[in-house]
Amino acid sequence: MSDLDRLRHAMRVTERPGATVDLAAVMRDGRRLRTRRRVAGAGAATLATGLVAAIVAVVVGALPDDPRTVERPTQVAVAPPPVAVPPTASHPLGPTPTTTPGRGEPSPSPVGQIVDSGIRHGSDQRVFYVVQVSVPGEPRVTIGLAAGRRAPDGTVTTDLLVNDVEGADRSPGFHQIGYDSGGSGAPVPTFGYFVGPAQQIIGTVDGRQVGARLARWSADKQVVIFWFDPAKLAPGDKLDGIVARDGSDRRL
Known part of the structure; x- marks a missing residue:
């Protein structure tokens, strides 16, 4: 029998004629149940956080394939085009022979x-x-x-x-x-x-x-x-x- 079932059983005892209620047991079982709920709630929150993180990771990983997502191009350094240097003009050695x-x-x-x-x-x-x-x-x-x-x-x-x-x-x-x-x-x-x-x-x-x-x-x-x-x-x-x-x- 779970703690919750035992608490419910203790409360139903009060409905029967002549039943004696053990208040100490009821309070003890109630505190134990609240503690477990708090622990369970924390675990659920942790699980939810993990699931959200996993979902975010999956979505982020899928961004490049999403057609609605605009992928910014990677900036690549491009060297400037070469400058053509005209050849040096040759000069005749003295007058034409x-x-x-x-x-x-x-x-x-x-x-x-x-x-x-x-x-x-x-x-x-x-x-x-x-x-x-x-x-x-x-x-x-x-x-x-x-x-x-x-x-x-x-x-x-x-x-x-x-x-x-x-x-x-x-x-x-x-x-x-x-x-x-x-x-x-x-x-x-x-x-x-x-x-x-x-x-x-x-x-x-x-x-x-x-x-x-x-x-x-x-x-x-x-x-x-x-x-x-x-x-x-x-x-x-x-x-x-x-x-x-x-x-x-x-x-x-």
């Missing part, structure tokens, strides 16, 4: 004797001559080679000028080679100069060899001026190779 004087510009004065090539443009002679040049920062470049025309009255017109842009203009070997640029109206033969004891200069183009004509500069016999006959090498055609040989046919 091949130049064509403009109309109205005075022709540079020849240094030493003018070389007559034997080629004619109407009444004009095709001539070659050395001129003075100045290249900033290159103190050992002081001369260039010009291709021009000399009129019957002796007037010289420069069509093309070539010069080194670095190093030394008297160093042994080949220096800048001039090719026809098509701007003079009179085709300019391929020409240049070599420093050394050259007796032959042979160019190669399209697998065939073409010999050049030679003349030494009057101011320095080590400077050998050469040019190719336009009938054998068309003006403007680029050489595939070029060699110089001495009097013993040795390659320089």
Whole structure:
């Protein structure tokens, strides 16, 4: 029999005639019942709290899947886009190695004797001559080679000028080679100069060899001026190779 049943039984005893009530037992059983109710109530509250926590945990865990819930995007650090840096502009080392004087510009004065090539443009002679040049920062470049025309009255017109842009203009070997640029109206033969004891200069183009004509500069016999006959090498055609040989046919 539970405590509650015993209490109810004690109270029903008072309803029977002549029954004697044990007040001490009734009070004792009543206190015991209230105590157990309080304990049970605390346990129920604890159980309810646990259930609420479990429900909250389940609901929170389900939030990402709830279509009514707006999920805030995770903030991710994004690097700034790369900035394109323009390439550094390249600057030519001094003047262009091949130049064509403009109309109205005075022709540079020849240094030493003018070389007559034997080629004619109407009444004009095709001539070659050395001129003075100045290249900033290159103190050992002081001369260039010009291709021009000399009129019957002796007037010289420069069509093309070539010069080194670095190093030394008297160093042994080949220096800048001039090719026809098509701007003079009179085709300019391929020409240049070599420093050394050259007796032959042979160019190669399209697998065939073409010999050049030679003349030494009057101011320095080590400077050998050469040019190719336009009938054998068309003006403007680029050489595939070029060699110089001495009097013993040795390659320089």
